[in-house]
Amino acid sequence: MNAMLETPELPAVFDGVKLAAVAAVLYVIVRCLNLKSPTAPPDLYFQDSGLSRFLLKSCPLLTKEYIPPLIWGKSGHIQTALYGKMGRVRSPHPYGHRKFITMSDGATSTFDLFEPLAEHCVGDDVTMVICPGIANHSEKQYIRTFVDYAQKNGYRCAVLNHLGALPNIELTSPRMFTYGCTWEFGAMVNYIKRMYPLTQLVVVGFSLGGNIVCKYLGETQANQDKVLCCVSVCQGYSALRAQETFMQWDQCRRFYNFLMADNMKKIILSHRQALFGDHVKKPQSLEDTDLSRLYTATSLMQIDDNVMRKFHGYTSLKEYYEEESCMRYLHRIYVPLMLVNAADDPLVHESLLTIPKSLSEKRENVMFVLPLHGGHLGFFEGSVLFPEPLTWMDKLVVEYANAICQWERNKSQCSDTEPMEADLE
Numbered sequence: 001m002n003a004m005l006e007t008p009e010l011p012a013v014f015d016g017v018k019l020a021a022v023a024a025v026l027y028v029i030v031r032c033l034n035l036k037s038p039t040a041p042p043d044l045y046f047q048d049s050g051l052s053r054f055l056l057k058s059c060p061l062l063t064k065e066y067i068p069p070l071i072w073g074k075s076g077h078i079q080t081a082l083y084g085k086m087g088r089v090r091s092p093h094p095y096g097h098r099k100f101i102t103m104s105d106g107a108t109s110t111f112d113l114f115e116p117l118a119e120h121c122v123g124d125d126v127t128m129v130i131c132p133g134i135a136n137h138s139e140k141q142y143i144r145t146f147v148d149y150a151q152k153n154g155y156r157c158a159v160l161n162h163l164g165a166l167p168n169i170e171l172t173s174p175r176m177f178t179y180g181c182t183w184e185f186g187a188m189v190n191y192i193k194r195m196y197p198l199t200q201l202v203v204v205g206f207s208l209g210g211n212i213v214c215k216y217l218g219e220t221q222a223n224q225d226k227v228l229c230c231v232s233v234c235q236g237y238s239a240l241r242a243q244e245t246f247m248q249w250d251q252c253r254r255f256y257n258f259l260m261a262d263n264m265k266k267i268i269l270s271h272r273q274a275l276f277g278d279h280v281k282k283p284q285s286l287e288d289t290d291l292s293r294l295y296t297a298t299s300l301m302q303i304d305d306n307v308m309r310k311f312h313g314y315t316s317l318k319e320y321y322e323e324e325s326c327m328r329y330l331h332r333i334y335v336p337l338m339l340v341n342a343a344d345d346p347l348v349h350e351s352l353l354t355i356p357k358s359l360s361e362k363r364e365n366v367m368f369v370l371p372l373h374g375g376h377l378g379f380f381e382g383s384v385l386f387p388e389p390l391t392w393m394d395k396l397v398v399e400y401a402n403a404i405c406q407w408e409r410n411k412s413q414c415s416d417t418e419p420m421e422a423d424l425e
Helices: 002-006 009-032 050-058 076-086 141-152 183-195 208-219 239-246 250-270 272-276 288-296 300-306 308-312 317-324 350-362 392-424
Strands: 043-045 097-102 108-114 126-131 156-161 200-206 227-233 337-340 366-370
Touching: 043 350, 050 392, 076 250, 097 183, 108 183, 126 141, 126 183, 126 208, 126 392, 141 156, 141 392, 156 183, 183 200, 183 208, 200 208, 200 392, 208 227, 227 392, 239 250, 239 300, 239 317, 239 350, 250 272, 250 288, 250 300, 272 288, 288 300, 300 308, 300 317, 308 317, 337 350, 337 392, 350 366
Parallel strands: 126 156, 126 200, 200 227, 227 337, 337 366
Antiparallel strands: 043 366, 097 108, 108 156
């Protein structure tokens, strides 16, 4: 009888355990989803100048809060995972024409050309030349979404398809895209300049593409001819400095490294005949044993060391990363340059962000934009759970380009009125 009277105490203890378990789960959810993180306008790094003051007035997104979806948008991992797996929601299908260019080494470079769907805000002919992220191309959803939005704002768009990235385009030389090779991008830009002699250019690069476009502009002053501005989103600036952080488990970078390496392996192996076939005249440093090492590679660094660097004859991984990173070319860019990164990008270590911060402190043409959230090429917007089709990133790039076009128009109008005023005097 006494035992029966004591049994009600057990459920009370059990309820306490359940309550503690629920509390622990909620704590983990709050921490993982970063729900306590505030929303705020992006941090801006720039020098005070006429251009920067004009941009702050003309680009409201630079001074407004970036508000990601409430439930999951403050997690850089979820933003990155959604971009990587889904790309975008309800992505449009812009119609374009594919162009083919034969390179000097026999490689066949391709890019897709999309004509504007509206008149540009200043009435000029402006072409966005766009370089996507690693192993990406014009058919990726985030590229399609951005291109459609740019077209509707009056921009012609030319999108590079990285060499070897399109599954239905065979390689015609034993070479693929690399971290910083600008040959194909340069060929696309020269085609646009030749076919549209009156057009002006807005250069846009996403992730690895940001490294390529910045390196291209800094390689020679002539590459900046007819360029109004450049926008780089979510690049890492220095592969040499990034490689050490990519092998760390902090922010799960080692796991992301493995996933990207696995994707690169699939792409390389899909072109094994063109790259490793017996009939192929391979680079002298590329050997058959490199193919066997490729199968066992678990990081991008191993793939770069065994295969990618050898396409251009680099003797070491250090030399490859040093020569193909844009960091040593950034100070040679003289056109307006906007560099965008997210503070919670799990792929770009915070130590790498000292590069754009330092540059913006020295150069009047550079603005570094650092929102708290966005992950790697995510930047989704939305109220609670479901994201909007158009992202903060898409809007910001077009808004910045519009502002630069207006800035250049105002400058030309001022220069036109000065001779008239002199004549009146």
